[in-house]
Amino acid sequence: MKIIELKETVTASNDRDAAVLRGELKAQKTLLVNLMASPGAGKTTLLERTIRDLGEKYRIAVMEADVDSDVDAKRIESLGAKAVQAHTGGMCHMDAGMTRRALEELDAPESDLVILENVGNLICPAEFDTGAGKNVMLLSVPEGDDKPLKYPLMFSTSDVLLITKTDVLPYFDFDLQKCCERAKKLNPRLEIFAVSSKTGAGMDAWETWLSNAIDSWNA
Amino acid sequence: MHEMGIILHLAKTLDETCKEQHLKRIGKIVLEVGEVSGIMTDYFVDCWNYFRARHPRLSEAELVIETTPAVTYCSACRKTYPTVRYGRECPYCHSGETWLVRGNECVIKEIEAEDEDEDP
Structure with a gap:
């Protein structure tokens, strides 16, 4: 027996797979957005509205990652966007290998934007690089403004924070400014948009950001 | 479930290392796990003992975990302190500007x- 020093992170094999996948997606001009949030934060409702607003300008496809069931994929398909259901087989997150298999099923090169709706969970998805070009997280008003303190990794690995369900702000003790400060402290380059997918408030700013991200990735 | 996902990747990473470095089998793995990494070490070892059987080169590998202490830096007074004991607020100057x-x-x-090529 000999001793070999590795000093490599345990998820090194996934990091390598993710970097390769990201390179391929860049070359084929497809922006992959990894959407992460708790169950019930409004991921699918946000997607429905975003697809309705941007669906004519861009070819959009969605990968729904769930432990089981295909209810979300059916909702997306009813809007005319392509959708595939990726089952994680009991796992609490998507990794680069699972993402690649789902992309193959989707025929991704035909899309300008592919959105991966990750498993509803604020912990594990943050640990595994999926190969996405941008990471976007949702935090809904009913979840509370203290979440950046409880799930710091999710906030530090995201490019965008969408604070959703702002239409119910009057009914909750949610301090929008405090929440933004806490999130920015963890991640100074985080872009924050407060939106309501129901009323459409704030959706313009998010969709402008997304359009710019697609254009610069696919340029 | 979180530990299970990490274990699957650990096995894959080590399997790749075996192929790259032409290793027949691994006898021991030493992991450095941070105090605030969120990994439950007992459960982590149990998961490993279950999954290692799937990989012939890893099936006898013992997982040894060395816990590394968490340290936080205060950018207000430029001191460091143990994270687990004091949390986010600096115990010296009570600033929240800590990393x-x-x-x-x-x-x-x-x-x-x-x-x-080694003989057993």
Whole structure:
């Protein structure tokens, strides 16, 4: 027996797979957005509205990652966007290998934007690089403004924070400014948009950001 | 479930290392796990003992975990302090402008392995 020093992170094999996948997606001009949030934060409702607003300008496809069931994929398909259901087989997150298999099923090169709706969970998805070009997280008003303190990794690995369900702000003790400060402290380059997918408030700013991200990735 | 996902990747990473470095089998794996990495070490070892059987080169590998202390840096008074004891607020100047320096990592420090051409 000999001793070999590795000093490599345990998820090194996934990091390598993710970097390769990201390179391929860049070359084929497809922006992959990894959407992460708790169950019930409004991921699918946000997607429905975003697809309705941007669906004519861009070819959009969605990968729904769930432990089981295909209810979300059916909702997306009813809007005319392509959708595939990726089952994680009991796992609490998507990794680069699972993402690649789902992309193959989707025929991704035909899309300008592919959105991966990750498993509803604020912990594990943050640990595994999926190969996405941008990471976007949702935090809904009913979840509370203290979440950046409880799930710091999710906030530090995201490019965008969408604070959703702002239409119910009057009914909750949610301090929008405090929440933004806490999130920015963890991640100074985080872009924050407060939106309501129901009323459409704030959706313009998010969709402008997304359009710019697609254009610069696919340029 | 979280531990299970990490274990699957650990096995894959080590399997790749075996192929690259022409190793016949691994006898011991030493992991450095930070105090605030969120990994439950007992459960992590149980998961490993279950999954290692799937990989012939890893099936006898013992997982040894070395816990590394978490350290936080205060950018207001420029001192460092133990994270687990004091949390986010600096115990010296009570500032909240603090950053985790280390303690959330999960790194394969070293492995004990046998070469393919070595006699048992």
